[in-house]
Amino acid sequence: MVRPRFANLAPEQQQAILRAALDEFATHGFHDASLNRVIEAAGISKGSMYYYFEGKEDLYTYVARIEVERLLAEVGPFSVPSQGDADAFWSTLADYYLRLMTALTASPQLAALIRGWAAASKTPALQEAQQQLEQGMWPWLVQTLAAGQRVGAVRSDLPAALLIAVVVGMGQAMDTWLVTRAPDIDDLPRLIGALVEMIRGAVRP
Amino acid sequence: MVRPRFANLAPEQQQAILRAALDEFATHGFHDASLNRVIEAAGISKGSMYYYFEGKEDLYTYVARIEVERLLAEVGPFSVPSQGDADAFWSTLADYYLRLMTALTASPQLAALIRGWAAASKTPALQEAQQQLEQGMWPWLVQTLAAGQRVGAVRSDLPAALLIAVVVGMGQAMDTWLVTRAPDIDDLPRLIGALVEMIRGAVRP
DNA sequence: CTGGTGGTTCGACCAGTAGTCTAGACGATG
DNA sequence: CATCGTCTAGACTACTGGTCGAACCACCAG
Numbered sequence: 001m002v003r004p005r006f007a008n009l010a011p012e013q014q015q016a017i018l019r020a021a022l023d024e025f026a027t028h029g030f031h032d033a034s035l036n037r038v039i040e041a042a043g044i045s046k047g048s049m050y051y052y053f054e055g056k057e058d059l060y061t062y063v064a065r066i067e068v069e070r071l072l073a074e075v076g077p078f079s080v081p082s083q084g085d086a087d088a089f090w091s092t093l094a095d096y097y098l099r100l101m102t103a104l105t106a107s108p109q110l111a112a113l114i115r116g117w118a119a120a121s122k123t124p125a126l127q128e129a130q131q132q133l134e135q136g137m138w139p140w141l142v143q144t145l146a147a148g149q150r151v152g153a154v155r156s157d158l159p160a161a162l163l164i165a166v167v168v169g170m171g172q173a174m175d176t177w178l179v180t181r182a183p184d185i186d187d188l189p190r191l192i193g194a195l196v197e198m199i200r201g202a203v204r205p
Numbered sequence: 206m207v208r209p210r211f212a213n214l215a216p217e218q219q220q221a222i223l224r225a226a227l228d229e230f231a232t233h234g235f236h237d238a239s240l241n242r243v244i245e246a247a248g249i250s251k252g253s254m255y256y257y258f259e260g261k262e263d264l265y266t267y268v269a270r271i272e273v274e275r276l277l278a279e280v281g282p283f284s285v286p287s288q289g290d291a292d293a294f295w296s297t298l299a300d301y302y303l304r305l306m307t308a309l310t311a312s313p314q315l316a317a318l319i320r321g322w323a324a325a326s327k328t329p330a331l332q333e334a335q336q337q338l339e340q341g342m343w344p345w346l347v348q349t350l351a352a353g354q355r356v357g358a359v360r361s362d363l364p365a366a367l368l369i370a371v372v373v374g375m376g377q378a379m380d381t382w383l384v385t386r387a388p389d390i391d392d393l394p395r396l397i398g399a400l401v402e403m404i405r406g407a408v409r410p
Numbered sequence: 411c412t413g414g415t416g417g418t419t420c421g422a423c424c425a426g427t428a429g430t431c432t433a434g435a436c437g438a439t440g
Numbered sequence: 441c442a443t444c445g446t447c448t449a450g451a452c453t454a455c456t457g458g459t460c461g462a463a464c465c466a467c468c469a470g
Contacts, residue, residue, distance in 0.1 A: 029329055032330060034426085045448055045449045045450065046430095046449080056428065119324070119326075120328065122321075122323070157399075161382070162382055165381070169379075170375055170378070174371060176370070177367055177370045201406035201409055202406045239455090251421070252420050252459095253418075
């Protein structure tokens with residue numbers, strides 16, 4: 001966990017560290033990023049870095065969390081549609097997905113960070129961080145799944161964990177495909193529509 | 206590329222190196238594996254290791270390739286069904302998938318290696334290896350996809366690369382779910398059937 | 411038997427890594 | 441002025457993957 005002292009640091013220093021770390025992690029991923037380079041770029045000493053962060057993993061998860069929160073705040077809240085039919089459920093989801101992806105294509109650095117996260121999170125060194133993130137997202141996922149089942153949009157004959165795992169896997173595959181192809185903004189809605197259609201077909205009752 | 210001299214090495218030495226490497230990579234993944242530990246466990250010197258392999262990545266991809274080839278040989282060949290209807294296409298696929306997974310659950314070390322591969326392959330250090338592997342699998346994937354489209358089992362209105370990416374993503378998610386849950390052998394057919402059904406629903410025309 | 415020669419092995423060494431630790435600078439407070 | 445907590449600097453440790461030159465050894469020609 002990031003040490004609370006970090007909040008007391010002068011904001012410009014905080015920004016310098018965060019910017020340096022984001023740069024490094026976005027371009028190199030977790031493993032190939034060098035903490036020494038971050039320290040140098042941020043213009044601080046090793047002692048200071050370890051005074052504010054527990055280590056490389058801590059810095060990485062902190063930066064990732066901050067950036068994701070920024071993205072989510074920018075995209076706006078998502079409310080699970082508790083009523084309506086299956087079509088309404090899926091169009092709500094597609095709408096949110098579209099908003100997310102448009103925001104993401106606008107900030108390629110964050111996209112790279114997230115892609116790197118998806119690649120590195122399964123590695124032993126980051127399992128704790130991965131679990132932590134999953135715990136944070138889990139209620140949202142379960143809730144959305146339950147809502148989908150309630151309106152008859154999602155099958156109920158398989159374990160929820162399996163359904164979620166598969167859908168998340170599909171989402172990751174789609175994201176990397178989208179982000180590496182970098183399609184036109186105008187094409188995005190059509191593409192996203194097709195992608196949500198695929199998810200819908202996969203989990204249809 | 207593994208140096209050709211390796212083939213001339215005494216078989217027991219080859220085995221010692223391969224076994225040590227498989228052990229290390231399966232338990233630690235690529236990044237957290239230590240080449241020094243492999244060298245020690247294999248009972249050779251650093252110079253010899255680098256005499257036979259170009260480096261860590263080379264050893265890793267070699268071990269992975271050997272083990273995957275062993276698995277595929279054990280599972281037997283897969284022939285794309287060129288005729289028949291969609292049901293036949295999917296049942297052939299489900300059958301092959303089932304054979305693969307039963308073989309995989311029988312050798313957890315190999316399963317761990319493959320899981321580690323999926324996690325580490327997107328990392329910058331392994332992109333070449335990843336591309337190499339993909340190039341090897343690509344014709345097979347494209348062929349199978351085309352066969353599916355020919356019998357009307359797979360939609361044709363989306364880029365082949367996107368369809369393949371999504372299906373591979375689903376497969377990875379399912380594999381890790383299956384392998385971490387380690388379900389009964391008896392339950393496997395039912396589960397695999399459901400999983401293939403999900404894939405079918407996702408890519409249905 | 412001598413002296414190469416080429417394939418093979420060894421381990422010291424290099425530049426880099428993440429992380430630890432101690433000495434001290436700075437400022438507030440008694 | 442003295443002391444105490446906050447903070448910084450950077451030397452240091454134990455490790456990493458990778459390089460390199462020396463030595464070893466079976467072979468063969470003279």
